[in-house]
Amino acid sequence: MDDFLAARSQMALSLGFHIIFACIGMVMPFFMAIAHYKWLRTGELVYKNVTKAWSKGVAIFFATGAVSGTVLSFELGLLWPTFMEHAGPIFGMPFSLEGTAFFIEAIALGFFLYGWDKFNPWFHWFTGVIVGISGLASGILVVSANAWMNSPTGFEYINGQYTNIDPIEAMFNDAWFSQALHMTLAAFVATGFAVAGVHAFMIKKGKNVHFHQKAFRIAAIFATVAAVLQPLSGDISAKDVAQRQPAKLAAMEAHFKTEENASLVIGGLVDEKTKEVKYALKVPGLLSWMAHGARETAVTGLEDIPENDHPPVAITHYAFQVMVGLGMLMLALSIIYFIALAKNRLWLQSQWLLNLFIIAIPLGFIAIEAGWMVTEIGRQPWIIYGVMRTVDAVTPMPGIVYSFYLFTAVYLSLSVIVAFLLYRQIKMVGKIYDV
């Protein structure tokens, strides 16, 4: 493995790790706020227990997310110094605001976690809501910085010089809204299904059923509502990418030839040499319609993009298939759940519905990782789209490959420990909360 690939892998690993913790850390506070609200309103002890049990999970995830985020703020420079030297002053605005949001989140979390029975109950509840809102704001700001890499604005690039810098314009770049919306919904879908699935598993095992049913209900409603909205946000993103980053769209679709009435390519095996996709399901005209809103419009194929500006096609295409496929599965499960809620209450008690939710535990997070790969790998070979190539941004220091091994070992062990802690938290629910 050469150092450039090692640097990319280390960055991918760090982001791929952080993204899970960040999503959980920004979504769980909303679940807690609902349970907490119900406890304060109804006085049913089970809701207080659910809130407290979740808050322990949040503390674990928040702390892990906070340290992995701290690491990232250094890694940007440790791995990509040339990028940061030029991009820092341009796209740094959301990071400086994110610092504030994150700080407020940490303060509010201090109040929330340590403030049980010490404050006015509604003030205490409110600090929990602040944790959620500032966490969400942090997430949106960081995604806006990433969106700038896909859609760089707020500066002029003349003869290798970055001049006329406008950090506010850079922050509100063309991609920020569609990316932030898609990521936020994804966080709710993934966390919601994961949490609901874990509680479904406990219901199925017949342990502390009342407790787990209440918890399941809150998580499942967040997850399913977000899963239904997500395709709409995906459509906004697709049209946006088609406009701004035709190479990324072409790679996502393994779309080699520029043509009108372009087909949507579902699945298949990509052969980058012969520029063909074998065994795929092709729906004529659908890609033109999805990308540009009309079947007659041509969709730019990779053949019209210079070869050295191509992103890796196969992996981007597969990752996109995984994301959309899992999104559709979760959409289907959501619709079934709504039908159950509205018409068929008996389904809610049934084993098969619980089983479906248990299967769905990892799906949202796999979809998030896949979507992240689509947007990051699909942007290659650029680190700042159309301006700076990733290979020109990497640190001159040799031996990054060892750093990559080291971080891999660290993140793997952290994942194992977090999983172990969650397992123990869940196992102890009955003993701690006496339900």
Next chain:
Amino acid sequence: MLYIVIAFLWTSIWLYLLLGGADFGAGIIELISKSEHKNKTRHTMYRVIGPIWEANHMWLIIAIVILFVGFPKIYTTMSIFIHIPLTAMLLGIIARGTAFVFRNYDAVEDRMQEVYNRIFVYSSAITPFFLGIIAASTVSRKIDVQATDFLSAYVYSWLNGFGIAVGLFTICICGFLAAIYIIGEVHSPADKQHFIGIAKKMIVAAFVAGGLVFIAAHYEHVPLLDWIFGHWIGSLAIGAASISLIFLWISLNKSQAIFIRILAGFQTSMILLAATYIHFPKIILLKDGASLSLIEDAGSDKTIEALAWALLLGSIFILPALFYLIYSFEKKKGIAH
């Protein structure tokens, strides 16, 4: 506007040294305590810093964001040439932050606690050690941007006697801050005596490590004495730090906790002031005689302006909330007893 940003940068580093430092120090004290006192330290510490411990470490993030947004050249030079100690510090931060939470949020208390404790106490010492090395490397004129071989570019830039001495000194300062802080938080006279003893040991250790820094500076050709005594602010700050240390030693037994805390904070702040003011606005001194300056190497005006507004706006939200957090848990503590 640039001076507002610089003031925020200094303040974040200062608060990180005091608050984060005391936090690291608590782990260091746990590391050197005999087992019967380990638990006492641990429980007192969790009670006191639990609610604010995340906030203590935010200052580092604020400082690093200010650097990469406002002073990208300084940030990237450090990232390239002191990559290795930065990575070591990061690993320390990961280990420490997660171990702290794991040990407090593991639903089952068993032998795993001992594993978390070990990781926590060792990383509490390792992290400030590398922070000290990093700080030392910025002024020791060992960063060689023209170096072509691996060792001179990426290793000798930070690995030298002076850096190691400053690293050890940083560990002692952290332990010292924590010991002083904990004295005011324990209530039985025996515990008080115990932590006063530790504080005294830490003062002696800091004194010895400080001496080492001067000796190492001499051997590494870092003109530390010239810097301190060549500028009246430097001499004054170090003088004030020494005098307050003597005061502190005398008043440890009899005075109010708040008074000795202020003395300790003042003492540490003076050292940081001396270390930073002497070179201001230069922040990194390079081997070839050039330097990076907070004024000349700042980002574009518009960036600095936006950054200053973001920081001002942020502090309107952050500071009152943070004070209220510290204040309320300080007040509630009284009720709990």
